[in-house]
Amino acid sequence: MVYDRNEVPLVSELGFAVGPGTENLVGLEITEVNNLPPPHGVCGHKNLKYYDHYSTSGCRDECHTDYVIQRCGCKEPYMPGNTSVCNPVELYDCAATATIDFIKTAAHDCECPVPCHSVTYEPVVTTAGFPSHFWSASLSDIYQRVYNITLSPEYFSENMVFINIFFKELSIEKITQQTAYTFFSLLCDIGGAMGLWLGGSILTIFEFFDLLSNSTHFYYTRLARRK
Structure with missing residues (x-):
């Protein structure tokens, strides 16, 4: 799996598998996404206990960890934090x-808002x-x-x-949200409408x-002349 350094690797969901006896060419397509915060967008940020940088995957992993710790009093080996790791019996009876x-x-x-900035690496694998x-x-x-080691072919x-x-292309696809209707656009539309209708009324009065x-x-x- 190839992922951004600020993301939590979700290998079971986003990883790809390679087997022995194969040659694998992995071309990466990079996508950079910039979202707008409220009121025009829904992106946000929150401080995480176990990670320095916010990401949706890190937020969900933290939420999962807190849930297991609250239920079992311990955590699974791959989970972040300093809480003690569950023993095999606790892993089987409670954590799972x-x-x-x-x-x-x-x-x-879990309240995990969409990040305002994210970078993803989409692999294209040929084998x-x-x-x-x-x-x-x-x-x-x-x-x-x-x-002097005997190994069969x-x-x-x-x-x-x-x-x-490798990078499939030396370019980055950028997806940026932009405000479709700003306050300045509203003022322009109001001014245009007032100019159209009010201007027409004044012209009619002068006529x-x-x-x-x-x-x-x-x-x-x-x-x-009659007089």
Whole structure:
């Protein structure tokens, strides 16, 4: 599993498996996410007891740890903190049951907001057979001549694994939330609406007075000519 240094590794959920006798090329795609805090977004931050930096995985792991400690008075070996580790009997009788109950019910009660900034590494794994028959035979011969150790070619096929981890592209995909409708946009819309409707009303009033003055002038002009 490849993860950000501020994240808690969730190997069982996000990890990938490699087996002996294979060559694995792992290309990483990097995604950087920037979320907005309230009132425009839902991202947040909280101080954690067991970790220096906030992350959703760290918050959930801390919530899980506190739940098990509260139920059993001890923690599982992989959990953070200085609480004593459960012995085998406590692990079987209490901690395992507490973990199952936490996943089913209590996990939904954990208040873990979405972080405002996060970086994820998405692996793209391709696999091929390794090593080849020629290389296995060559390695067997080298170990026999140099180290005087007899190893069959099948030994290398059954016990060797090759992993090459690299960046798939020398670029980062950035996902940034932006405010769709700001207070300044609201003022502009209000000003535009007022300008449209109020401007139209004033223009109509001026046109009415212009028509009235022209009609009055025309009436008195005709009246003067009759006299």
